[in-house]
Amino acid sequence: MSSNRIETVVSDIVDSVRHVLMRHDVTFDEYRAGVMYLVETAKAGEIPLLVDVFFNSTISDIENAVFGGTEGTIEGPYYLPDAPIIPNGGEVLTYEDDRNVPMIVRGTVRDLEGKPIAGAVVDIWHSTPDGYYGGIHNDIPADFYRGKVLTDAEGQYLVRSTLPVAYKIPDQGPTGALLVKMGRHSWRPAHVHFKVRADGFHTLTTQSYFEGGEYVDDDCCTGVRNSQIKGDVREDGAKVIENDFQLAPAAAARRAA
Numbered sequence: 001m002s003s004n005r006i007e008t009v010v011s012d013i014v015d016s017v018r019h020v021l022m023r024h025d026v027t028f029d030e031y032r033a034g035v036m037y038l039v040e041t042a043k044a045g046e047i048p049l050l051v052d053v054f055f056n057s058t059i060s061d062i063e064n065a066v067f068g069g070t071e072g073t074i075e076g077p078y079y080l081p082d083a084p085i086i087p088n089g090g091e092v093l094t095y096e097d098d099r100n101v102p103m104i105v106r107g108t109v110r111d112l113e114g115k116p117i118a119g120a121v122v123d124i125w126h127s128t129p130d131g132y133y134g135g136i137h138n139d140i141p142a143d144f145y146r147g148k149v150l151t152d153a154e155g156q157y158l159v160r161s162t163l164p165v166a167y168k169i170p171d172q173g174p175t176g177a178l179l180v181k182m183g184r185h186s187w188r189p190a191h192v193h194f195k196v197r198a199d200g201f202h203t204l205t206t207q208s209y210f211e212g213g214e215y216v217d218d219d220c221c222t223g224v225r226n227s228q229i230k231g232d233v234r235e236d237g238a239k240v241i242e243n244d245f246q247l248a249p250a251a252a253a254r255r256a257a
């Protein structure tokens with residue numbers, strides 16, 4: 001970010017905050033309480049969480065407008081770059097006793113002209129049936145419920161797993177306390193995360209949701225995008241997530257114009 005851009009963006013943020021303070025006649029005590037809240041949030045290591053809850057989805061919207069292609073949304077804090085490679089058509093590692101509904105995630109990766117992209121990396125991760133993430137929570141192995149699959153010559157991929165569930169973002173610290181004070185909650189709807197990469201293309205980060213699922217209409221992180229809500233498709237007892245992706249060129253269309 002150039003120093004002029006920093007000056008421009010920060011000045012606008014300051015002006016916006018001043019406008020809000022004026023509009024609501026914020027008192028000195030409220031102002032000081034707000035400052036101390038930020039101090040406590042920093043002490044708890046929750047600045048990234050707090051900021052992501054309110055603003056990450058806006059950055060995704062900006063990227064969507066700048067690049068085009070399949071609609072992206074928030075990455076969330078549980079992405080791990082070193083997920084295992086899964087053979088196309090294979091299964092991610094799951095709990096040995098996981099009896100949750102089987103899930104098939106499949107689709108085709110194409111460019112903006114509709115041409116299939118072979119060898120694209122589709123990186124998939126999602127929660128366990130109890131709402132946790134491999135490599136993050138409860139000593140669950142890092143290669144559980146996550147994996148990378150490469151598209152075939154037709155740009156197609158398929159991975160098998162089991163259904164994720166809705167889960168709460170960390171809610172025992174200052175971020176959760178603020179959401180409660182605002183009359184909100186800390187739940188995210190069940191979802192599958194994707195990061196799709198191919199040489200020469202903008203990396204797409206997105207999530208799929210389940211039509212009618214709890215919190216789809218009330219995501220605490222406002223990450224749900226209508227284009228990524230999937231209908232109830234079943235095959236042989238498995239829930240199918242059909243997700244075709246269109247990747248935009250690496251050069252941003254809007255900024256390049």
Ligand SMILES: [Fe+2]
Nearest residue numbers: 076078191193
């Ligand atoms: Fe997630």
